[in-house]
Amino acid sequence: MQDALAINALLEQGAQKAVVIGGGLVSLKSAYALRKRGLEVTVLISSGQLLSQMLDAKAAGLLQRHLEGNGLRFLLQTGAIAITGAKHIQGVLIAPATELGADIVIVGKGVRPNSGNLKEFGFKVDQGIRVDSSLATNVPNVYAAGDIAETWDLVREQYTVNATWPNATTQGRIAGANMCGGHEVYPGSLGLNSVDFFGLSAMSAGITKLPMNEGQGGWYQEENLIKVGNLPFYRTMIWQGDFLKGFVLLGDTSQCGVLTALIKAGCPLTQTQKKLAMGKRGTLAVGMIK
Ligand SMILES: Cc1cc2nc3c(=O)[nH]c(=O)nc-3n(C[C@H](O)[C@H](O)[C@H](O)COP(=O)(O)OP(=O)(O)OC[C@H]3O[C@@H](n4cnc5c(N)ncnc54)[C@H](O)[C@@H]3O)c2cc1C
Numbered sequence: 001m002q003d004a005l006a007i008n009a010l011l012e013q014g015a016q017k018a019v020v021i022g023g024g025l026v027s028l029k030s031a032y033a034l035r036k037r038g039l040e041v042t043v044l045i046s047s048g049q050l051l052s053q054m055l056d057a058k059a060a061g062l063l064q065r066h067l068e069g070n071g072l073r074f075l076l077q078t079g080a081i082a083i084t085g086a087k088h089i090q091g092v093l094i095a096p097a098t099e100l101g102a103d104i105v106i107v108g109k110g111v112r113p114n115s116g117n118l119k120e121f122g123f124k125v126d127q128g129i130r131v132d133s134s135l136a137t138n139v140p141n142v143y144a145a146g147d148i149a150e151t152w153d154l155v156r157e158q159y160t161v162n163a164t165w166p167n168a169t170t171q172g173r174i175a176g177a178n179m180c181g182g183h184e185v186y187p188g189s190l191g192l193n194s195v196d197f198f199g200l201s202a203m204s205a206g207i208t209k210l211p212m213n214e215g216q217g218g219w220y221q222e223e224n225l226i227k228v229g230n231l232p233f234y235r236t237m238i239w240q241g242d243f244l245k246g247f248v249l250l251g252d253t254s255q256c257g258v259l260t261a262l263i264k265a266g267c268p269l270t271q272t273q274k275k276l277a278m279g280k281r282g283t284l285a286v287g288m289i290k
C-alpha cells in the first residue's frame with residue numbers, strides 16, 4: 001500500500017516517463033497502470049520474452065505486439081546497469097553510454113519466500129518450506145501454507161512454490177483444519193495465472209512450454225491462432241500422450257475453468273475430447289470425462 005501511495009504521489013507531481021525493470025506479472029501490471037495514467041513507459045526484460053513464467057513464446061509475442069499497439073515500449077534482452085540520479089531519479093543506464101530518462105522506476109524482478117533462518121532450526125527449506133500432503137513441515141506440529149510453502153506440483157510432479165491466491169487460500173484452510181486435529185489431504189498445487197491488458201485477456205495453467213523436444217517422452221504441443229477484429233485469439237495445449245498438462249489462452253479465455261479441471265483430474269482424453277479441448281467442433285465439458 002505504501003508503494004502504491006508513493007507511486008501515486010509521484011504521478012500527481014507530474015511524472016511523465018517510467019522505466020519498468022522486469023517482464024513478469026507485477027512489472028507488466030505496473031507498466032499497464034502507468035500507461036493508462038498517460039505516462040511514457042519502457043519495459044526492460046532481460047530474457048527474450050515477456051511473462052516467461054506464464055506464456056509460451058508465441059503468446060508472449062502476440063501480447064507484446066498488442067501492448068506496443070497501445071503505446072508500451074519493450075526492450076528485450078536488456079537489463080539495467082544502474083539507476084541514475086542523486087536526490088531524485090534521473091534515469092536507468094542500460095549500456096555504458098545509453099541512459100533512458102525516467103521520473104519513476106519500478107523494479108519487479110521476481111518473488112522469493114522469506115524463509116529467514118528456518119533452516120538452522122531443522123526445517124527442510126529449498127525454494128520454500130517443504131510440506132507434505134497434510135501441509136505439515138518436517139518439524140513436528142509446524143505447518144506451512146501459501147507463498148512460503150513448497151508443495152507438490154500436480155503437473156510438474158516436483159516440489160515447488162506456486163505463489164497464487166487460490167493456492168494460498170486452499171492450503172491455509174487445509175493446514176488450519178489439520179492443525180485442529182483434522183485429516184484433510186492437499187492434492188497438490190497448480191501454476192495458474194490470468195491477466196487482461198487493454199481488452200486482451202490471457203490465461204495459463206500448468207506447463208506452458210514443452211519440457212523436452214516435441215515427441216520425446218510423449219510430449220507435444222498443439223496451437224491454434226485466429227484473428228478476431230484487431231485481437232489475436234490464440235490457444236495452445238501441452239500434452240503428454242493423452243494427458244493435458246497445461247494450456248495458454250489468449251483472447252478467448254472462456255474455457256479456462258474446464259481446461260484447468262481437466263489438468264487437475266489427470267485422466268486420459270480421447271481424440272474427440274482432445275479436439276474439443278483445442279476449441280474445434282464445439283465445447284468440452286468436465287462431465288464428458290470419465
Ligand atoms: C503485486 C502482486 C499481485 C498479485 N496478483 C495476484 C493475482 O492476480 N492472482 C493471484 O492469485 N495471486 C496474486 N498475487 C499473489 C498472492 O497475493 C499471494 O499468493 C497470496 O497473497 C499469498 O498469501 P499468503 O497468506 O501466503 O501470504 P501474504 O498474503 O504475503 O501474507 C503473509 C502475511 O504474513 C505477515 N508476516 C510476514 N512475516 C511475519 C512474521 N514474522 N510475523 C507475523 N506476520 C508476518 C505479512 O505481513 C503478511 O500479512 C499477487 C502478489 C503480488 C505481490
